[in-house]
Amino acid sequence: KAGVTQTPRYLIKTRGQQVTLSCSPISGHRSVSWYQQTPGQGLQFLFEYFSETQRNKGNFPGRFSGRQFSNSRSEMNVSTLELGDSALYLCASSLQGPSTDTQYFGPGTRLTVL
Amino acid sequence: DQQVKQNSPSLSVQEGRISILNCDYTNSMFDYFLWYKKYPAEGPTFLISISSIKDKNEDGRFTVFLNKSAKHLSLHIVPSQPGDSAVYFCAASAKGAQKLVFGQGTRLTINP
Numbered sequence: 001k002a003g004v005t006q007t008p009r010y011l012i013k014t015r016g017q018q019v020t021l022s023c024s025p026i027s028g029h030r031s032v033s034w035y036q037q038t039p040g041q042g043l044q045f046l047f048e049y050f051s052e053t054q055r056n057k058g059n060f061p062g063r064f065s066g067r068q069f070s071n072s073r074s075e076m077n078v079s080t081l082e083l084g085d086s087a088l089y090l091c092a093s094s095l096q097g098p099s100t101d102t103q104y105f106g107p108g109t110r111l112t113v114l
Numbered sequence: 115d116q117q118v119k120q121n122s123p124s125l126s127v128q129e130g131r132i133s134i135l136n137c138d139y140t141n142s143m144f145d146y147f148l149w150y151k152k153y154p155a156e157g158p159t160f161l162i163s164i165s166s167i168k169d170k171n172e173d174g175r176f177t178v179f180l181n182k183s184a185k186h187l188s189l190h191i192v193p194s195q196p197g198d199s200a201v202y203f204c205a206a207s208a209k210g211a212q213k214l215v216f217g218q219g220t221r222l223t224i225n226p
Contacts, residue, residue, distance in 0.1 A: 004157070033213065043158070043203065043216040056212045090157050097212045099146065104158030 002107035025093030032074040120217035133191040137204035144206040
């Protein structure tokens with residue numbers, strides 16, 4: 001069974017631009033979560049989707065948004081990029097959700113903001 | 115507020131010996147705990163998990179211990195192998211919260 005895939009793997013943007021990252025979960029998984037990893041900050045939870053509905057959201061500004069499609073694929077968008085948004089963005093999927101099932105991670109998208 | 119803490123940023127262990135990674139948490143609502151391993155430029159890989167109704171779970175060389183009264187979690191790797199060198203994250207989830215809270219990670223280095 002194919003794992004979680006994320007595209008693109010690397011992205012370079014400039015301040016003020018916006019970016020869209022994509023995530024395809026493991027087949028049959030309906031829950032998709034997004035995390036931001038920065039040096040010294042560990043993994044910070046962004047949001048979680050299940051059946052196209054956002055069930056939980058982390059403590060990030062409104063510039064960070066996401067959505068999930070009927071096939072469980074998910075996208076996250078960051079508008080008006082800031083230098084501090086440079087990070088590894090990780091997507092994870094699970095059958096029903098991270099409270100009950102193991103989450104499996106994709107390889108991540110490395111975003112660099114110049 | 116760091117609800118999950120890994121107080122050792124790094125740990126060095128000799129090949130063949132036991133590696134013990136520790137994790138403390140503050141939220142008594144956490145009832146599901148996991149350990150992930152991460153290599154550079156890759157996403158975290160799931161290692162082992164434990165529910166709060168248990169105090170120990172084993173999978174091959176990996177054993178996780180949970181001490182609920184101390185709010186303490188540990189991962190034992192025995193014997194340690196060079197391929198175990200990576201960053202290890204502990205994570206916790208509360209029932210219904212639908213999110214994982216991660217620790218800062220511990221970099222484990224296995225020396226030959």
